[in-house]
Amino acid sequence: MDKKAADRIQDLQYFGEFGGVNPSISDASTYTFLSAKTMFDTFEGNTEGCYLYSRHSSPSNLYLGEALAAMEGTETANVTASGMGAITATLLQLCGAGDHIVSSRTIYGGSYAFLKNFMDRFNIQTSFVPITRLQEVAAAITPKTKMIFCETVSNPLLEIADIPALARLAKEHGIPLVVDNTFAPLSIAPARLGADIVIHSLTKFINGSSDCVAGAICGTREFCLGLKDVNHGAGMLLGSTLDSHRAASILKNLRTLHIRIKKHSENAHFLARRFEKDGLRVVYPGLLSHPGHPIMRKQMETEYGYGGIMTLDVGDLDTANALMEQMQARNLGYLAVSLGFYKTLFSAPGTSTASEIPEQEQKDMGLTDGLIRFSIGLDNDIERTYHEMRSCMEALGILHPHETTA
Ligand code: PLP
Numbered sequence: 001m002d003k004k005a006a007d008r009i010q011d012l013q014y015f016g017e018f019g020g021v022n023p024s025i026s027d028a029s030t031y032t033f034l035s036a037k038t039m040f041d042t043f044e045g046n047t048e049g050c051y052l053y054s055r056h057s058s059p060s061n062l063y064l065g066e067a068l069a070a071m072e073g074t075e076t077a078n079v080t081a082s083g084m085g086a087i088t089a090t091l092l093q094l095c096g097a098g099d100h101i102v103s104s105r106t107i108y109g110g111s112y113a114f115l116k117n118f119m120d121r122f123n124i125q126t127s128f129v130p131i132t133r134l135q136e137v138a139a140a141i142t143p144k145t146k147m148i149f150c151e152t153v154s155n156p157l158l159e160i161a162d163i164p165a166l167a168r169l170a171k172e173h174g175i176p177l178v179v180d181n182t183f184a185p186l187s188i189a190p191a192r193l194g195a196d197i198v199i200h201s202l203t204k205f206i207n208g209s210s211d212c213v214a215g216a217i218c219g220t221r222e223f224c225l226g227l228k229d230v231n232h233g234a235g236m237l238l239g240s241t242l243d244s245h246r247a248a249s250i251l252k253n254l255r256t257l258h259i260r261i262k263k264h265s266e267n268a269h270f271l272a273r274r275f276e277k278d279g280l281r282v283v284y285p286g287l288l289s290h291p292g293h294p295i296m297r298k299q300m301e302t303e304y305g306y307g308g309i310m311t312l313d314v315g316d317l318d319t320a321n322a323l324m325e326q327m328q329a330r331n332l333g334y335l336a337v338s339l340g341f342y343k344t345l346f347s348a349p350g351t352s353t354a355s356e357i358p359e360q361e362q363k364d365m366g367l368t369d370g371l372i373r374f375s376i377g378l379d380n381d382i383e384r385t386y387h388e389m390r391s392c393m394e395a396l397g398i399l400h401p402h403e404t405t406a
Contacts, residue, residue, distance in 0.1 A: 005186055005301070006258035008070040014063060025248045026051075026059040043230060056228055056236055060244035064251045065224075068206075068216045071254075072181070072198045074191045077218040078227055078235055079247055083182060083201025084110050085240025086215030090178060090197060091115070093227055093234040095146045097123045102140045104131035104150035106157045106365050108201075109349075111180065113356035115149075130365075131161050132292065138169055147176050152190055153183035153296075153307060156349035156373045157366060158283050160292025163299055167194025183339075186261050187304040188296075191218065204375075205308065205340035207250045208260055214242050214250055258304070260378060264340070265305025267385075268376035272310045274386050278399055281313040308376050309339060314398050317369040320348045324372060326392040332385060339375030344385075346374045 003011070017024040031051040033039040041047045051057060061079045069077040080086040091114070095101065103115055105128035115126040127140040131150045141148075148170050150161045163179065170177040176196035181188060185205050190198045200206060202214035217224065217235075227235035235241075265286075272284035285296045286306030296306060314320050324335045324346050333344030337353050347353060350362055350369050357367070379385045393399040 005071045005073065005189060008073075009067050009254065009257075012067055012070060022248070022252060023060070023063050026054070026244045028058075029054045045225070045229065054244065055239055055241045056230070058244050058247070060247040060251075061242055064242075064247040064254070065216070067251055067254055068200070068202075069218055071186065071257075072191050072218040073189055074198060074218040075221045076224045077216050078224045079202070079242045079250075080215040080217065080235065081240040081242050082213040083108075083180075083199070083203055083215040084114070085238075086199045086201070086217045087111055087180065088114060089227055089234040089238055089240060090199060090217050091119070091147075091149070092238070093223075094176065094178070095119070095122075095124050098144065099124050099146045100142055100144040101126040102137060102145055102148050103128055104154060104159070104161065105129060105361070106131070106154040106159050106367075107149075107151050107180070108155040108182075109354040109356035111149075112354075116356075128361075130159075131166070132159055134162070134165055134169065137166065141169075141173050141175070145173065145175055147178050149178045149180075151180040151183060152188045153285060153309070155183060156311060156354055156371065158183075158285055158290070158292070158309060158311060160285055160290075160296045162295050163188070163190050163193040163195055167196075170196070183309055184300075184307055186258060187265070187300050187307050189301065193299055196220075197223065202250055203340075204338065205261060205264070206257060207253050208257065208340050208342070209253060210338060210341040210345075212246050212249070214246055215240075260342075261304045261308070263378045264308030264376055267379055267382045268308045268310050268374070269306060270382045271374075271376060271386055271389070275312060278390070280393075280399070282310060283313075284310040309373065310376065311371050311373050313368055313371045314393075315370040317348060317351065319396060319398065320370045320372050322396055323392060323398065324348070326395060327389060330388055330392060332388055332392070333374075333377060339373075341375065342378045344374060344377040344379070346372050349373050 014023040042050045042052045065077040129136045129140050167177045178197045179190040179195040180199045182201040198218040200216045227233045269286045272282050276282045328335045336345045337347045
């Protein structure tokens with residue numbers, strides 16, 4: 001029987017140098033060779049199992065990469081110093097001057113800015129399309145298009161990309177489907193649904209402790225080795241390398257990801273249901289009212305739920321800011337960007353993580369001023385959290401006491 005992702009991670013067995021239950025951390029930037037010839041062959045990419053220099057690879061980074069590849073069901077994976085390090089290396093590896101990219105228009109603001117502003121320097125143009133309208137995605141593909149890029153569950157609007165349909169479309173045009181799966185680790189396995197390359201910001205759920213930034217590129221051996229090529233590899237040459245100590249600590253946190261994701265999802269689903277019942281404008285892929293709900297159901301691993309992210313639209317920016325400040329003052333979470341922490345994090349994307357997207361484009365895609373993005377934490381008693389959040393909303397007149405249906 002096909003093993004589940006969490007079981008594939010669990011079944012990886014490593015011993016440290018002295019029999020430790022965690023692999024030893026490779027505390028070195030460079031590696032010795034007993035023969036000069038082996039060093040030369042390693043530079044040429046002809047030696048297996050030899051380490052050269054830690055920007056190229058290191059044992060700790062390889063261990064983490066192996067575990068992430070096991071999770072995503074890809075041949076291998078490279079780890080990087082940030083999620084942006086993974087995205088920029090991948091995109092630059094696949095595109096050259098004059099090429100074209102078709103990208104979802106609802107993506108993380110940093111990815112959007114890189115595609116729209118930075119790639120323009122190399123005359124690499126991007127068409128931003130509504131990813132849920134397949135005909136528009138297909139119509140944007142030209143002979144110069146080198147990839148389709150999207151997020152499985154988009155930041156911050158939580159649109160759900162139909163990965164099998166997009167993979168078929170990409171295949172028809174002989175181009176790869178590159179998917180950022182940062183919002184849905186374990187819940188969605190894009191490579192198993194047909195995506196060619198799966199990217200993660202490990203900074204978020206996978207590490208889960210908001211203490212570092214890191215990223216990963218999961219794909220074929222050929223693509224990942226190409227990224228490390230000493231002459232042409234965007235990973236090797238742009239130098240976005242993860243430090244071994246961080247790779248080791250992320251690997252330890254990855255081991256509890258399956259438990260954490262279930263709890264994040266359970267808590268977010270609970271709050272989304274309650275606030276929707278209260279009449280608030282809630283977006284959460286687990287709600288029947290979410291337009292992407294049927295697609296999410298079709299492609300998700302049910303046991304992990306619909307993820308830890310939900311949004312609430314409270315009408316305008318002032319109200320959103322006041323609510324976030326109140327919630328932080330009541331210790332319900334932190335007014336902070338990022339996601340996947342044990343504690344709830346909230347921010348208004350229009351003025352933070354999506355602020356790189358021009359105002360008119362934010363409006364066109366439905367990103368409103370009063371939208372708050374919540375990364376729901378691992379709260380033990382989510383009912384208690386609900387009542388406390390409600391009480392903040394009542395204090396600000398967003399909800400009135402008699403509206404409660406609980
Ligand atoms: N992809 C998504 C969906 C994100 O939300 C983010 C950051 O918020 C990134 C990529 C970038 O990751 P990092 O901050 O680790 O560079």
